[in-house]
Amino acid sequence: MATKLAGKKMLIAGEWEEKEDKIEVFNPENNELIDSVPAAKADDVRRAITLAKKGADVAADLSVRQRMDILNKTASYIEGNLEDFATTIALEGSKTINEARSEAARAAETIRLSAEEARRLKGESINFDQMPGNEDRMGYYFRFPVGVIAAITPFNDPLNLVAHKLGPAIAAGNAIIVKPATETPLSALKLAEAFMKSGLPKKILTVITGRGRDIGDSLIESKDVHMISFTGGLETGEKISKKAGLKKLSMELGSNSPAIVRRDADIELAAEATVSGAFAAAGQNCLSVQRIYVEEEAYDAFKELFLEKVKDVKTGNKLSESTDMGPLINEKEAMRIENWVNEAVDQGGTLLSGGTRDGAHYEPTVLEKVPEKAKVVKEEVFGPVVLLFKVKDLDEAIDRANNVNYGLQAGIFTSNINAALKASKKLHTGGVMINDSSDFRIDAMPFGGVKGSGLGREGVEFAVREMSEERIVCFKITE
Template sequence: MKIQFAGRKMLVAGQWMDRERVIEVRDPQDNSLIDTVPAASVHDMLQCIEEAKEGARIAASMPVHERIAVINKAADHIEANNEKYTYTISREGSKTIREARGEVDRCIQTLRISAEEARRIHGETIPFDQRPGSENRVGYYYHVPIGIVGAITPFNDPLNLVAHKVGPAIASGNAIIVKPASATPLSALLLAEAFAEAGLPSKILSVITGYGHEIGDALVTHPAIRMISFTGGLEAGEEITRKAGLKKISMELGSNSPVIVLEDADLQEAIEASVSGAFSAAGQNCLSVQRIYMHKSLVTSFQEGFVERTKQFSIGDKQSELTDMGPLINEKEAIRVERLVEEALDKGAELLEGGIREGAFYSPTVLTNIPEDCTIAKEEIFGPVVLLYPVADLETAIEKANDVRYGLQAGIFTNDVRKVHMAIEKLDVGGIMINDSSDYRIDAMPFGGMKNSGLGREGIKFSIKEMTETKVVCYKL
């Protein structure tokens, strides 16, 4: 018997709409059908943009206290429906129920911070009399909304990464159109539901579901869209940059994150943090630990401890409170990771643990003796695979850590403050975590990378800066 699903509607300029053509949302664990969402057309996107023009005018005229109230009410709604949001994240994505619960908590915090930062969008006075002949001038600058923000979000944090774009956009008085990942649109629609319940005026927020290759260009290239905020892969980011035209672009494009473990490190702390950083969310995290450079004196002890802790990492049912890691987002991605590992093994890498695929599940995998010409050594894996390298000293570790085209975050374990500051100065990354893995972030900090890891910075205060323009005012007295 065919099961009939009611289907979720998308939010287009304050109106919940469905379409005859739909996208199936499936649980990657067993490929079961969770729900359907509309497959929007280019016409839908263009209509949405036209409505957002009015939304931008409404948003810009909202007093700051109203923006604060709406964002906090949306956070209240999510808090009151925590388990609904948690269950949705875990069903449609790769996260375990514990990981999903953590994401909901972070989303609430992201919105609370957005509400707070709305009251801190300050300008400054300008001493115009610093120039001879301008003694009779006074003035200042302040920040104004950019207009309409186009946001494209990935599957791996389907709620909080959307909140990281929506919260700052509303806080700074903009309209925003979100195109969530086709694999995980339900969490984004629930976020839209929270803002609708909070009383956000219609036309300010849209969450339009559809295939990127069908509706993405209409969003990216439209001249009314004044900023594109994108989180995703490097190739897609490069394509968006070529097509976008004259508008602001903010991009978080992933990484190949290194961790350095020196001879004076707390070994158990380094192992525990690095195992979690490598395999949480099935390694589908831009901050995920991918390369570990361990001092040569630690090779045996670190490798043995790391493998032993990896073996304890439980894989299985996402809904179980005992599960540490679920599947990848789909079987296709698991096969991609499997092929990367097989290429490395064919070229001489040594498998210390894992390397087993069952459907969309891929076991936590540890490799060593990895040849430099392997794809896995240079590119983002975006899966539960970590590479172990012995190094003679910190200088060598830094050189090797920098020898990729990415630079998002890094971790270093040491109690030598001089070595810490050498790493801070010389690592080409946007963030350095001391005595922690690369996989650490709070939602208030500036977040972004160097090289091909992205453009600009996220983190609420910093996103708001990206989403506003600076206007100068000068009075001649």
């Protein structure tokens, strides 16, 4: 399947630039070279920040109508070139072509939502005369842009997670510098191209391609960067927070998402949703189902049905319409997951399905009776591995679900409204999905977690709030 791939140039303040030093981009499925992009250095970052400071003034001066028009045109551009975007996503990353089409469509929706939120970015009047002695005062507050935003994005959603940074930043009137994942920079560059073709003024947007070790510190430590929006792993997020200094931080970090299946659940629904939630995008999804706690009365029936559905997950060529699950992002990650699974088995876990690696491909894998001390229980596996646990009741399920340093989203399957409400109150997560797996999100909802899962909330409306600040205006009325 042929496609025109964006690459070879990066966007610095609205200008396309080449560099002699390149980063090669490979298809993880077969290690085939797809394209190459510039390998930026610290000097490129410093120049981009200097230009972004000027771009912040340009962005702030755009009217709401101008912002909306640019965002809506960008969304339409994505929709008009959907197959091209989808093929790029599939080739450079792990997603199947069907998953990639879904991501491209969501990216267009994210950008269009951003246009709507630009319209709704407003303040309200304040009754200053509520305090004695201020009867001659009146005023209001409005929201103004943060300024220059640095966005660092991961490989697993190389288009839509960039859209979740770019759309709200532009809606709020900011300049933004995007550093996409080294493994998957092409989708971000295609999105930048869409914005430039849709009339975004120069200096507002930079998409800089480079290795984190070469450009990361220059970007996050600069005092001229006013906010960092990061999506990635907990360890990297902690390092960024220590280096960033006094600036706004929005971080969507890792997860180890649980699902709870009660005795009164629709077992068919629970099995279908959790298999999809565990193995979509080869498990490389912060919302991926990793631990499933099933009440004793339902355990055997659920396990049998779950394993039957796992057998139906078809792995293979990412570009095949019939493939359900592609490879990991590289063989190194597949080997790490293989080691974690082997360790869990060595510690007493039982392998029910999968456990076999072929290059960067790792089979859909199911384990049970894994001890709590195992890495695959405590840490984020970020791969196609799911664990089954038998519990006596809802209280035990909630306690064990909470017993990790993550809390992004959780799912519970039950026909009992009281159980659902109890779980929604007691689970230590940013979201609880009732009769659905943790792997559910719409781009308009508040999205983020607690504990090691991050700081702040994304979702377009909420990201726009994070990327803007309140300013009070007060008039003293004089005769």
